[in-house]
Structures are given as C-alpha cells and as structure tokens.
Amino acid sequence: MRIAIDGMGGDHSPNSVVQGCIMALKEFKDIEIIITGKEDTILKELSKCDYDKTKISVENAEEVISPNEHPVMAVRRKKNSTITTAVRLVKEGKADAVISAGSTGAFLTASLLILGRMKGIDRPALAPLMPGVNGNFIVVDSGANAECKPKNLLQFAVMGKNYFENVLEIENPRVGLINIGAEEEKGNELTKASYKLLSDSNVNFIGNVEPRDITSGDVQILVCDGFVGNTVLKMYEGVASNIFSIIKKEIMSNTISKLGGILLKPVFKNIKKKFDYKEHGGAPFLGVDGICIKAHGSSDALAIKNAIRQAKKFYDNDLINKMKHEVEYLDSDN
Amino acid sequence: MRIAIDGMGGDHSPNSVVQGCIMALKEFKDIEIIITGKEDTILKELSKCDYDKTKISVENAEEVISPNEHPVMAVRRKKNSTITTAVRLVKEGKADAVISAGSTGAFLTASLLILGRMKGIDRPALAPLMPGVNGNFIVVDSGANAECKPKNLLQFAVMGKNYFENVLEIENPRVGLINIGAEEEKGNELTKASYKLLSDSNVNFIGNVEPRDITSGDVQILVCDGFVGNTVLKMYEGVASNIFSIIKKEIMSNTISKLGGILLKPVFKNIKKKFDYKEHGGAPFLGVDGICIKAHGSSDALAIKNAIRQAKKFYDNDLINKMKHEVEYLDSDN
Numbered sequence: 110m111r112i113a114i115d116g117m118g119g120d121h122s123p124n125s126v127v128q129g130c131i132m133a134l135k136e137f138k139d140i141e142i143i144i145t146g147k148e149d150t151i152l153k154e155l156s157k158c159d160y161d162k163t164k165i166s167v168e169n170a171e172e173v174i175s176p177n178e179h180p181v182m183a184v185r186r187k188k189n190s191t192i193t194t195a196v197r198l199v200k201e202g203k204a205d206a207v208i209s210a211g212s213t214g215a216f217l218t219a220s221l222l223i224l225g226r227m228k229g230i231d232r233p234a235l236a237p238l239m240p241g242v243n244g245n246f247i248v249v250d251s252g253a254n255a256e257c258k259p260k261n262l263l264q265f266a267v268m269g270k271n272y273f274e275n276v277l278e279i280e281n282p283r284v285g286l287i288n289i290g291a292e293e294e295k296g297n298e299l300t301k302a303s304y305k306l307l308s309d310s311n312v313n314f315i316g317n318v319e320p321r322d323i324t325s326g327d328v329q330i331l332v333c334d335g336f337v338g339n340t341v342l343k344m345y346e347g348v349a350s351n352i353f354s355i356i357k358k359e360i361m362s363n364t365i366s367k368l369g370g371i372l373l374k375p376v377f378k379n380i381k382k383k384f385d386y387k388e389h390g391g392a393p394f395l396g397v398d399g400i401c402i403k404a405h406g407s408s409d410a411l412a413i414k415n416a417i418r419q420a421k422k423f424y425d426n427d428l429i430n431k432m433k434h435e436v437e438y439l440d441s442d443n
Numbered sequence: 444m445r446i447a448i449d450g451m452g453g454d455h456s457p458n459s460v461v462q463g464c465i466m467a468l469k470e471f472k473d474i475e476i477i478i479t480g481k482e483d484t485i486l487k488e489l490s491k492c493d494y495d496k497t498k499i500s501v502e503n504a505e506e507v508i509s510p511n512e513h514p515v516m517a518v519r520r521k522k523n524s525t526i527t528t529a530v531r532l533v534k535e536g537k538a539d540a541v542i543s544a545g546s547t548g549a550f551l552t553a554s555l556l557i558l559g560r561m562k563g564i565d566r567p568a569l570a571p572l573m574p575g576v577n578g579n580f581i582v583v584d585s586g587a588n589a590e591c592k593p594k595n596l597l598q599f600a601v602m603g604k605n606y607f608e609n610v611l612e613i614e615n616p617r618v619g620l621i622n623i624g625a626e627e628e629k630g631n632e633l634t635k636a637s638y639k640l641l642s643d644s645n646v647n648f649i650g651n652v653e654p655r656d657i658t659s660g661d662v663q664i665l666v667c668d669g670f671v672g673n674t675v676l677k678m679y680e681g682v683a684s685n686i687f688s689i690i691k692k693e694i695m696s697n698t699i700s701k702l703g704g705i706l707l708k709p710v711f712k713n714i715k716k717k718f719d720y721k722e723h724g725g726a727p728f729l730g731v732d733g734i735c736i737k738a739h740g741s742s743d744a745l746a747i748k749n750a751i752r753q754a755k756k757f758y759d760n761d762l763i764n765k766m767k768h769e770v771e772y773l774d775s776d777n
Binding site: 121148153163252255256287289295296297300313320321323324325335339340342343345346347348351352354355356361362365369370372373375376377380383384 | 632657678682690700702703713714718
C-alpha cells in the first residue's frame with residue numbers, strides 16, 4: 110500500500126510527520142510512504158533517521174496552506190501546496206490513501222475538488238473517533254456541513270456503520286440520532302424527518318440520543334447536522350479541559366490537596382489521556398471517493414502513526430468500495 | 444410581593460417546596476406565598492413547621508402533571524393541575540410571580556397559554572444560569588424553541604441583557620453568538636443572518652463564540668436556537684458528570700489513589716458544587732408576560748428558596764415592564 114502524507118501539516122511538522130512515518134514503517138511491513146513538502150526540508154528531516162530508503166520518497170511541493178486561510182480560496186490559489194499535492198497523488202493512482210494534519214477545511218476542499226464524492230453521497234462528512242465512558246463513538250457529521258437534509262443523515266449512518274464494522278471491527282454498531290428529547294416527535298424538522306428515514310433503514314437504529322448521554326459511548330454512531338456535531342465535539346473538548354484546569358488550580362490551593370494531587374497523578378494522567386480525543390487517531394472524510402484521513406492539528410509522531418494505521422485498515426478492508434456499494438443502493442432507494 | 448408556587452413540582456415535592464418557602468420567609472420579610480396542591484397534603488407538610496401563618500396560604504389543585512406527559516395535552520386536559528393553577532393566580536392578579544420545579548414543557552405551555560407573550564417577542568425562551576470558570580452565563584434559548592429565526596436571536600440577546608443587568612447586576616454584559624467558527628461568515632443561514640442583526644443592535648455583541656469557549660464564562664449571554672442551546676446544556680451536564688464518575692472509579696482502583704482521594708475530598712466537593720447547575724437557582728422564561736421561574740426538577744429546599752429570590756429580584760426591579768419597553772422598541776425596528 111502507498112500512502113501520501115502532507116509533510117507540512119500540523120503544529121509539529123515536518124518533524125512529527127517524518128517521525129510518525131518511520132514509526133509506521135517499523136510496525137507495518139507492507140507500506141510505502143510519499144511525503145509532500147519542500148524536498149530539501151523533508152530530506153533534511155529524514156537524514157536524521159535510520160530507515161529503509163526504498164520505503165519513503167518525497168514529492169516536492171513548495172506551498173503550505175495555513176489553518177487560518179480561507180479553505181476554498183487557498184486550495185484554488187496554492188495549486189502546489191503540500192495538501193493538494195498529496196491529494197493529487199491519490200487521483201493520479203500514485204498513492205492509495207492521503208493523510209494530513211493541516212487545515213481541515215483545505216484538506217476537505219482539496220479532497221472534494223480532486224477526488225470527488227462517492228456516487229450516492231450528497232455531502233461527505235467528518236467523523237473523528239471520540240472516547241466515551243463505555244467505548245469509542247463517532248459523531249457524523251462533526252463539522253463539514255453546517256446545513257443538512259434528512260437523506261444526508263441517513264447516508265452518514267450507513268457510512269458510519271461501514272466504518273465501525275470494517276475499521277473498528279464492531280459488528281452491527283448502534284446508531285442514534287442526536288436530539289433534544291427521547292421521544293420520536295421531539296426536535297426540529299430535520300430530526301423528525303430523519304427519525305423516520307433511519308427507522309426504515311437497515312442500520313441498527315436505536316432512536317434519539319440526548320446530548321447528555323452521548324459521551325457514555327453506549328451508542329457508537331451518532332448522526333446529526335455538522336453544526337450540532339461540531340457543537341458536541343467542541344463542548345466535549347471545552348468542558349473536559351475546563352474541569353481539568355479547575356481541578357489543577359484547586360489542588361494547588363493548599364498543602365493537603367497538593368499531597369492528594371501527587372498521590373493521584375497517575376490517575377489524572379490516565380483519565381486525561383482517555384478524554385483527550387487527539388490520542389484517538391485521525392478522522393476519516395466519509396463519502397469522499399478515496400481514503401482521506403485527517404490527523405489532529407496537534408498530532409505528534411504517535412498520532413501520525415495511528416493515522417497511517419487507520420488508512421491501512423481502510424485499504425486492507427477495501428472500505429471505499431464497500432461503502433460505494435452500500436450508498437449506491439441507498440441512492441436508488443431514496 | 445405575592446408568589447404562587449407549584450406545590451407538587453419536582454422530585455422532592457411537596458416537602459422541598461414547603462421547606463424552601465419557609466426558608467424564604469425567614470430571609471425575605473416582604474413576601475407572601477401561595478402553594479398550589481391538594482389542600483390536605485400541603486397543610487399536612489406545613490403543620491410540621493413553625494412559620495408565620497399569615498404569610499403562606501394554600502390554593503387547592505387536585506391534579507399533578509408529570510414530566511413524562513405531553514405538555515400541551517396535559518395542560519389542556521388537567522385544567523386544575525398544580526402548575527396551571529399557580530400560573531392562573533398570576534393572570535388573576537392574585538400573585539406577582541409563579542415558580543414550578545415540575546415539567547418544563549407543561550410550565551412553559553401553561554405560561555404561554557395563560558399569560559401570553561410580551562408584545563414584540565415571537566418566541567419566549569428558557570435561560571438557566573450556568574456556572575463558568577470565570578463567571579456565570581446563560582444560553583438563550585436553552586430548549587424552548589427547536590427552530591428559530593434571526594430576529595428571535597436578537598430578542599433573546601436583548602432580554603438576556605436586561606436579565607443580567609437587573610437580576611444579576613452586571614452592567615453591559617457581553618453577548619456572543621454560538622457558532623462553529625470564529626469568523627463572521629461561518630456557520631449556517633441562521634447564524635450568518637443573526638450575526639448581522641446583532642452587530643447592528645445596541646447589545647454589547649462581541650461576535651461568534653465557539654462551543655469550546657462557552658464554559659469559560661467570559662461571555663455572559665450566549666444566543667442560539669433552542670436545539671443548539673439544549674445540546675450545549677445537556678453536553679455540559681453529561682460531560683461533567685461522566686468525568687466525575689470516571690475520576691471516582693479510578694480513585695477506588697488502588698490504595699494509594701484511595702488515600703489521594705480522601706485528601707482531595709473537599710476539593711472535589713467544591714468543584715462538583717461549582718459545576719452542578721442545579722445549585723444555581725431557577726431558569727426564567729424570558730419573553731412571557733409575567734414572572735415565571737422554572738426551578739430544577741431535582742430542587743431541594745435551598746434551590747426553591749433561590750428560585751424565590753430570583754422571582755423577587757425580577758419583581759423588585761420591575762424587570763417585566765423594563766423588558767417590555769425594550770422589546771416593543773425592537774419590534775418597531777425590525
């Protein structure tokens with residue numbers, strides 16, 4: 110399998126990317142990696158490492174798109190950016206998957222413009238894996254589409270099911286509709302119509318899930334529009350981070366609590382790791398016609414290696430073709 | 444001031460309600476309370492207490508609406524419920540404010556049907572006070588209206604400003620629009636149009652607030668539709684509660700961490716209290732033509748007393764008339 114990776118994506122690139130690729134080469138025997146970026150910059154990073162030189166190559170790309178740039182404008186203007194070059198390698202058949210820890214918007218835009226959507230999918234979606242109390246879950250869409258129609262949510266559910274079954278190896282995952290009440294008739298026009306569509310579909314639809322129950326992790330696939338999904342994602346991140354910072358501050362307030370804090374250090378480290386969604390690998394763009402894995406902007410080498418593992422699972426399970434088959438069927442039905 | 448209170452609302456009624464009323468009588472000299480409920484039940488509770496008998500009376504109401512009943516159906520069918528009877532006392536001029544810890548939907552429905560909306564307000568909203576790291580904040584609407592228009596969000600902002608200035612005594616509170624990006628052009632149709640309206644208004648609008656920043660409490664009034672607001676509210680509750688239950692579980696896992704847990708007990712108690720939004724009094728229905736305070740379903744006597752304090756602040760500051768004046772002006776403008 111050949112993987113194209115944006116050498117300049119993320120806060121710690123190119124070092125994190127290069128180190129992550131080398132970690133991945135040690136773990137997975139059957140991969141080759143193409144890193145995009147300024148040739149001399151990437152080669153300089155690589156020269157510090159010991160690795161099989163036949164397995165990593167560099168594709169020169171002079172421009173870098175920053176997360177602050179307007180995605181569509183940046184992708185159109187910087188045709189030779191590290192992101193667009195990496196995506197183009199998939200389009201040209203030179204790579205089987207693409208990974209970037211750079212701008213989510215620019216990566217999604219480039220993927221849509223260059224690789225296109227799967228037939229039957231109107232709106233590809235972002236679906237990062239998140240840690241729950243009783244297991245991991247995804248929220249689809251987590252922010253790619255601020256406005257959605259009921260059929261989009263059904264498509265999200267079907268793609269999510271395929272992702273869980275093939276990449277995470279969980280059979281018949283539970284699908285829930287994020288809603289502000291448990292009863293079928295609750296919510297807005299989108300949720301009411303989506304409830305009906307999901308009930309009639311062949312996913313394991315368990316009904317509405319109220320936001321207070323999302324992070325239990327009892328339901329694996331939660332569908333909603335990208336505005337609500339992004340709100341869920343960012344509330345999760347914000348509340349968890351605020352609680353931990355308050356705990357830290359309170360612990361430092363007197364000697365007894367400081368001592369308690371020292372004794373609980375391993376506990377907090379474990380929990381913080383569990384709640385840090387950056388630890389949980391990359392987020393696939395579900396519905397793009399190609400394997401695209403978005404790694405977190407703050408990815409370190411391990412996170413990059415995990416994103417590569419995820420790309421590999423997509424590839425080894427022929428997931429894009431499997432999804433295409435299921436969503437084509439959806440299209441003819443609705 | 445005369446306050447009508449639903450004697451059978453909430454998980455711990457009628458005891459919590461009666462005890463809360465008696466606590467309030469001790470603290471506030473100038474109030475009289477009318478408790479609705481089966482006369483013998485309420486009088487029996489009251490008979491256990493020592494209080495000024497001229498200050499509390501009972502209005503007989505035979506029926507109780509449970510939180511599981513369909514709000515509109517229940518209010519229409521149970522005309523003699525404790526909730527509707529309490530609201531009716533305000534309409535009839537026998538009370539100046541109404542409080543219930545019962546079904547939010549039924550209380551809101553009864554308030555709208557019996558007291559009506561303020562002129563200029565299309566959609567009254569729910570606005571519970573929530574604890575943030577650097578101060579309290581409200582999310583308007585927190586769940587009364589699943590679908591909203593831009594002008595509703597502007598009305599929420601103006602009512603929220605009046606609430607903060609008069610009840611919480613914070614001058615020129617900061618108003619933010621909950622959105623999935625910081626830039627003006629981010630979000631869905633509702634947020635894009637609302638951004639413009641809010642920018643042109645006379646509230647202290649500071650722009651978009653991403654959900655990860657809501658619980659910092661740096662912005663006092665956060666406006667959004669009731670679907671998003673309810674999602675924020677329930678995510679806050681769910682994530683906080685899950686983190687604390689995981690911490691508890693991890694602490695119990697070995698002797699050292701158990702000891703650490705004992706040393707940190709006061710710290711956790713403080714923080715849990717800070718993050719428990721039930722501690723922070725009732726939620727007003729902003730935009731109803733009358734003082735309606737919804738106390739949390741799990742209210743204890745202290746929470747009921749705090750809801751009474753809030754009703755009193757509304758009354759003492761003539762807040763309903765002040766709001767009416769400001770929103771009438773809005774109406775003629777938009």
